[in-house]
Amino acid sequence: MTLELGLTSHPDAGLQVSVLVPVWQKPESLAALYQEYARPLRQRPWAFEFVFICEPGFEAEIRELLELAERGEPIRILQVAQQLDESRLYNAAAELARGEVIVTLPGYRRIEAEQVPRLIDRVFEGRDLVLARRWPRRDAWINKVQNRVLHWLIRWTLGGTLRDVACGVRAMRREVLLKTPVYGDSFRFFALFAGQAGFESVEIDTPQHPGDRRARFYRPGLYFRRLVDLLGLFVILRFTSRPLRFFGPVGMTLISLGLAALVASILVGLAPVGGLGRIMLLTGIFLIVLGVQAIAIGLIGEMMVFLQAPQQTRYRIVERLN
Amino acid sequence: MALTPAGLTPHLSIVVPLFNERDNIEPLVAATKAALGDANDWELILVDDGSTDGTTLEVRRAAREDPRIRLLRLVRNYGQTAALQAGFEHARGAIVVSMDGDLQNDPADIPRLVGVLEQGDFDLVAGYREDRKDPFTRRLSSALGNAVARALTGVSIRDTGCTLRAYRRKLLDGFFLYSDMHRFIPAAAAGLRGARLTEIPVSHAPRRRGTSKYGFSRAPLVLNDLLVLAAIQSFRERPLVMFARGAMIAILAAMLSAIPALVIPLASAGPTSLILPALPFIWLQLAGFLVLLGLIAEVVLRRHRVMYPGTPALVRQVR
Numbered sequence: 001m002t003l004e005l006g007l008t009s010h011p012d013a014g015l016q017v018s019v020l021v022p023v024w025q026k027p028e029s030l031a032a033l034y035q036e037y038a039r040p041l042r043q044r045p046w047a048f049e050f051v052f053i054c055e056p057g058f059e060a061e062i063r064e065l066l067e068l069a070e071r072g073e074p075i076r077i078l079q080v081a082q083q084l085d086e087s088r089l090y091n092a093a094a095e096l097a098r099g100e101v102i103v104t105l106p107g108y109r110r111i112e113a114e115q116v117p118r119l120i121d122r123v124f125e126g127r128d129l130v131l132a133r134r135w136p137r138r139d140a141w142i143n144k145v146q147n148r149v150l151h152w153l154i155r156w157t158l159g160g161t162l163r164d165v166a167c168g169v170r171a172m173r174r175e176v177l178l179k180t181p182v183y184g185d186s187f188r189f190f191a192l193f194a195g196q197a198g199f200e201s202v203e204i205d206t207p208q209h210p211g212d213r214r215a216r217f218y219r220p221g222l223y224f225r226r227l228v229d230l231l232g233l234f235v236i237l238r239f240t241s242r243p244l245r246f247f248g249p250v251g252m253t254l255i256s257l258g259l260a261a262l263v264a265s266i267l268v269g270l271a272p273v274g275g276l277g278r279i280m281l282l283t284g285i286f287l288i289v290l291g292v293q294a295i296a297i298g299l300i301g302e303m304m305v306f307l308q309a310p311q312q313t314r315y316r317i318v319e320r321l322n
Numbered sequence: 323m324a325l326t327p328a329g330l331t332p333h334l335s336i337v338v339p340l341f342n343e344r345d346n347i348e349p350l351v352a353a354t355k356a357a358l359g360d361a362n363d364w365e366l367i368l369v370d371d372g373s374t375d376g377t378t379l380e381v382r383r384a385a386r387e388d389p390r391i392r393l394l395r396l397v398r399n400y401g402q403t404a405a406l407q408a409g410f411e412h413a414r415g416a417i418v419v420s421m422d423g424d425l426q427n428d429p430a431d432i433p434r435l436v437g438v439l440e441q442g443d444f445d446l447v448a449g450y451r452e453d454r455k456d457p458f459t460r461r462l463s464s465a466l467g468n469a470v471a472r473a474l475t476g477v478s479i480r481d482t483g484c485t486l487r488a489y490r491r492k493l494l495d496g497f498f499l500y501s502d503m504h505r506f507i508p509a510a511a512a513g514l515r516g517a518r519l520t521e522i523p524v525s526h527a528p529r530r531r532g533t534s535k536y537g538f539s540r541a542p543l544v545l546n547d548l549l550v551l552a553a554i555q556s557f558r559e560r561p562l563v564m565f566a567r568g569a570m571i572a573i574l575a576a577m578l579s580a581i582p583a584l585v586i587p588l589a590s591a592g593p594t595s596l597i598l599p600a601l602p603f604i605w606l607q608l609a610g611f612l613v614l615l616g617l618i619a620e621v622v623l624r625r626h627r628v629m630y631p632g633t634p635a636l637v638r639q640v641r
Contacts, residue, residue: 198397242501248546278597285579285601289608292572296565296615302550303561303619307626309498315404319378319395320412321385322365 016046017120018099018174022089023054023061027107028211031064034075037105037113044117053078053093086187094177102177104190106168108211110134115206119171128176128199131162131191132169134208140215150226157234160192163203172199189233196237198316241305241314247298251291258287332390333416334364334436337409339402340381340423341371347380350425351391357429367392368423369409372399402485403504410494419488420507424529426455427486431524435488438522445517447488448508449524450481456528467505467544474552475509479521482506486524493517502543506551513555561623565616569609576605 019037023030034050041048052065054077062077069075080092090104101123103116111132122130137144151163165188172194180194191201239246261284268277336354340347351366358364368381370393378395385391394408406420417436421427431449438447454461464483471482482505493511503510511517557564583598 195398242546242550244550245501245543245546248549249542282597282601282604285604289572289604292568292608293611296568296612299550299553299557300615300619300622303554303557304622305500306550306554306558307623309500312500314500315400315408316397317394317408318397319370319393321382321393322389322391 015049015098015100017041017048017101017103018097019048019050019103019105019116020090020093020097021050021052021105021107022086022093023052023058023107024083024086024089025107027058027061028109029064030061030107031068033105033107033109034065034068034073036109037116038073040114040117044120046120047074049074049076049097049099051076051078051093051097053080053089055080055083055089085183085185087182087184090177090182090187094174097174100174102172102174104168104170104172104177109209110167110169110212111206112209116169116171118206119169119204122202122204123171123173127202129170129172129191129194129201131164131201131203132167132206133164133203134167134212135164135205137208139208139213142215142217146216153227153230154189157230158189158192158237160195161203162189162191165189165191169206186229186233192233192237198318241312243301243305244295244298247294247301251294251298254287254291254294256291258284258289258291260284261287331414332363332365334358334419334432335367335409335413335415335417336364336419336421336429336432337367337369337406337413338421338423339369339371339405339409340373340377341399341402341405342373342375342377343423344373344376344380346423346425347377347384350423350429351384351388353425354429354432355388357432362390365390365392365414367394367409367413369405370395371402371405372396401502403499403502406504407499410497410499413491413494416491417488418491418494420485422485426527426529427484428525428527431486432488434522435486435524438520439488439490443518444520445490445493446508446511446519448479448481448519448521449484449486450521451484451526452523454526456526463541467541467548470545471506471509471548474548475506475513475555477509477512479508481521482509484524484526501550502547503551505544506547510551513551514558557619558623561619562613562616565612565619569612569616572605572609572612576602576609579605 019041021030021033027033030052038048038050050073052062052075054062056079062079065075065077069077076096078093078096080089084092094102101120103120105116111134115132119130119132137147139147147164147166151165154160154162154165168188170190176194176197176199180190180197180199182190182193186193191203194201235243235246261280265277265280265284268280338350343350347368354366368384368391370378370381378393381391381393381395385393392412394412396405396408409420410418417439419432419435421429421432427449435447435449438444454464456464464481468480468482472478485504487508489507489511493515496515497507497511499507508517508519512519553564579601583601586598
């Protein structure tokens with residue numbers, strides 16, 4: 001459930017840009033953030049609104065924003081009834097946003113505010129999705145190393161040419177956000193999901209905000225989680241409609257290795273001493289069983305895809321003649 | 323030239339998926355017109371599957387000159403299956419013909435396919451390439467693929483790779499293609515929907531323009547898709563039966579692997595002596611896993627059947 005707290009000084013008609021700001025985790029001062037990022041937008045001819053979508057527990061921030069809204073700033077404040085992940089926060093905000101162009105802005109400074117209109121310009125020029133890349137990057141060396149390793153892994157596993165998934169500042173046509181299914185905390189990979197849905201994206205260089213330049217260290221668990229995310233995304237993005245193409249080769253490889261181990265165990269011999277042969281035998285059977293399980297799970301996946309096929313749209317048409 | 327008046331429903335829809343076939347568009351359209359004549363009871367649906375070579379421009383030009391030619395442009399390259407599905411879903415004719423866009427199929431064969439379908443005995447008429455003009459390696463891989471397809475699906479199809487086919491509209495209405503299943507439409511139609519099908523020989527020309535998008539490297543993927551089709555055919559109503567059969571094999575393996583443990587004395591191999599008695603339990607674990615998976619599949623299937631009653635059956639009046 002979403003509760004609308006704020007108000008807007010802008011009429012619905014003619015509203016062109018909605019800036020969505022999810023308020024979760026630990027945002028910076030939202031009033032200061034709003035003032036900084038609204039300033040360059042005011043210099044453009046577009047009518048715009050800022051939509052802050054807040055998790056429970058940010059009452060102080062909401063009061064701060066309400067004061068601004070009461071002074072006539074184009075601010076809307078939405079509060080969700082429960083804690084949600086980033087994707088669901090954005091989805092809830094997107095349904096209520098009224099602009100033709102949607103800008104996603106994290107609740108902390110990533111790029112210089114003057115750069116945001118550049119992203120919006122590109123969308124008005126006809127781009128589906130424009131991503132900000134913090135460049136030139138004047139960052140702590142540890143951030144640079146982490147960034148390089150992460151993006152190398154992303155390109156290796158998922159493909160694409162993304163160079164700054166963590167930036168989070170994006171401009172897009174409203175349709176792109178509404179028609180791209182993203183869930184969980186995968187929103188940082190929004191461009192990849194949008195690409196799957198048939199939308200093209202472009203990354204443009206935008207100077208990094210001075211406030212973003214600080215060394216970042218995370219808990220080891222977070223790095224592990226990112227790796228698991230990548231594995232999950234690898235399967236989701238490539239094999240969602242054909243799961244056996246992932247599980248099949250995995251299963252067949254395991255079965256082949258298992259058979260090889262079985263043959264080796266027979267060659268080595270099981271008795272009378274036979275320690276090595278028995279270990280090979282155990283390994284072979286273990287691998288075969290694992291392989292069969294992988295294929296069986298792939299078949300279950302295929303069954304689910306088959307059952308859902310009538311409900312799924314598998315293509316998007318952009319032009320029709322006659 | 324007689325042009326299709328706007329809104330008139332054609333009797334025949336020809337669906338052609340295209341990916342980077344710019345140079346083939348003009349001769350394809352000309353050959354189709356030559357084969358089907360000036361009547362306005364047909365439409366040619368050219369599905370541009372994310373081409374990047376100017377195919378779209380060529381199709382646009384053809385569509386502007388003749389309203390019987392329709393363009394569907396997909397936002398990106400989804401593959402032949404999705405392109406065919408898009409064409410099928412937008413086809414208006416009572417009879418739908420699918421054909422490749424590389425001119426290796428001859429549109430002159432369309433009237434014969436449609437003629438056989440209109441006799442009323444079949445739901446699908448598939449073409450088979452009698453005298454193929456492809457390189458030897460491609461013919462070999464195709465022959466192997468056809469043999470495997472026949473063995474796995476139990477449906478006797480001579481040429482799964484020939485896209486030139488004619489379908490009854492009502493067959494396609496309840497038919498949903500996904501993954502890379504376009505090759506196996508006849509097998510799926512017969513196996514999953516009970517469609518009556520026949521095959522007739524069609525001519526085949528060597529590719530003159532553009533490049534082939536298929537090669538031997540796709541063989542494992544084709545085999546994978548065939549396995550899926552065969553599995554779906556066998557477990558779409560009772561998945562537990564298929565998984566239970568797998569479990570029975572695992573139990574048999576458990577019994578066989580118990581023999582060495584009974585024959586060889588327990589203490590003969592020192593620290594590894596427990597391995598042999600443990601082996602049957604690994605197989606039993608697999609058996610249990612497969613039964614549980616089968617039960618999950620049953621639950622998913624039942625739940626789905628309740629929520630979505632499914633495709634109406636193909637019914638024919640005998641008298």
